[in-house]
Amino acid sequence: GTARSFFSMTEPEVSGADPTELRTTAVLDGDEWVIDGHKWFSSSAEGAAFGIVMAVTDPDAPPHRRLSQILVPTDTPGYELIRPIPVMGHAGRGWSTHCEVRYTDVRVPRENVLGEPGDGFRIAQKRLGPGRIHHVMRWLGQMQRAFELMCAYALEREVGGAPLAEKQTVQNWIADSAAEIQACRLLTLDAAHKLDDGDEARVEVSLIKFYAARVLNEVIDRAIQVHGARGLTDETPLGFMYGQARGARIYDGPDEVHKQVVSRRILKEFREGGVYTFD
Ligand SMILES: Cc1cc2nc3c(=O)[nH]c(=O)nc-3n(C[C@H](O)[C@H](O)[C@H](O)COP(=O)(O)OP(=O)(O)OC[C@H]3O[C@@H](n4cnc5c(N)ncnc54)[C@H](O)[C@@H]3O)c2cc1C
Incomplete structure (x- = not known):
């Protein structure tokens, strides 16, 4: 099909790294959810057919049962795409946008909730593991490209009578x-194998998320440095790649959160008298 969706969780007013604080609400009124809230960084919202909106459906539940994911078609009254937010100088278009969105008395049928009310976190966790591996796969392609450009230019460019x-x-x-x-x-392969085997692979996914994001940024940065001023121009893709790469350390969990996940899990083993084994 041709319909595209977007995921609408992050809000400008509260921390996205700690989604237990989200303010968007969805209240049942008869057979309809009534959604009110303000989101940003809803990637690809421009031109999308529907959003998957994270909203508080039970404020009194334990933090990880408060939220639900609800499908909102973008032609629903009360849905408003405010603007694609310029990010590192680019507002993007269609698929490549990161949008600010408002939901005002948006009414959708009760059955638009994914799973059961309160499943929002559980579903997000299930999606995020494989989703993060996909990010890293794309980054590996970018790393490879930057690496090839760096090596080729190092052989070609002469400084002081010798190649760089x-x-x-x-x-x-x-x-x-x-x-x-x-x-x-x-x-990446290690984390993917463990996911395939039905393991949640929380440590492995977090390890590769923060580590690959750093390597991506460093490899592109080195490639730019080898190219000198040319590395900043549009004569190579490196400048654009550099701008795109920075977000990798923030989206789908900032570095610090993933490092916290990894170290907490490892320390738990030691606290319980064990050791952490690398397998
Ligand atoms: C390119 C891009 C695309 C995105 N696409 C989407 C999307 O499609 N849908 C969506 O809903 N969201 C999206 N996001 C938003 C993204 O998920 C959030 O930016 C992210 O969760 C962090 O939330 P925040 O920006 O509110 O930062 P905050 O939560 O305010 O955190 C700010 C900083 O505080 C630090 N910090 C946070 N927690 C901790 C901690 N526990 N320990 C130590 N330091 C910490 C980190 O350095 C972090 O960068 C996107 C973001 C980017 C950059």
Whole structure:
């Protein structure tokens, strides 16, 4: 089909890293949910057929049972796309937008809730593991591209009568990048295998999310440095890639949150008298 969706969770007024504080509400009125709230960074909302909106359906429930995911067709009265937010200088178009959206007395049928009311977190967790691996797969492609551009230019560009490739600093960047990209590939495969085996792989997914986001940024940064001023121009894709890569350390959980997940799980093993084994 041609219908696109978007995921509408993050709000400008409260922390997205801690979604227990979300303010958008959905209240049952007869057989309809009535949704009110303000979101931003609803990626791909422009041109989408419907949004998956995270809303508080039971404010008195334990924090992880308060939220539900509700489908909202974008032609529903009260749904308003305020603007695509310019991000790093680009407002994007259609699929590539990150939109500010308002829901005012938006009414949708009761059956538009995904799963049961209160399942919002559970569904998000289920989606986020494989979703994060997908991000890293895309990043691996970007890393590879930046790496190839760096190596090719290091051989081509002469400084002081010799190719840049003969400078030890550049050799270090190439070697470090090669090791880190390969580490990302193997960490991704490891996490993917564990997910395939039915494991939640929380540690493995968080490890690869923050580590690959850092490697992505560093490899592109090194490639730009090797290119000098040309690396910042539109003669190579590196400048654009650099702008896109920065968000990787924030979306689907900032670095700090994933590091917290990893260290908490590891420390739990030690606290209980065990050790953490790498398998
Ligand atoms: C390109 C892009 C696309 C996005 N797409 C979507 C989308 O489609 N749908 C959607 O709903 N949202 C989307 N988001 C939003 C994203 O999920 C949030 O930005 C993210 O969850 C962080 O929330 P926040 O921006 O409110 O930062 P906050 O939660 O306010 O955090 C700010 C900073 O505080 C620090 N911090 C937070 N928690 C901790 C902690 N526990 N320990 C230490 N430090 C911490 C981190 O450095 C963090 O960057 C997107 C964001 C970006 C950049």
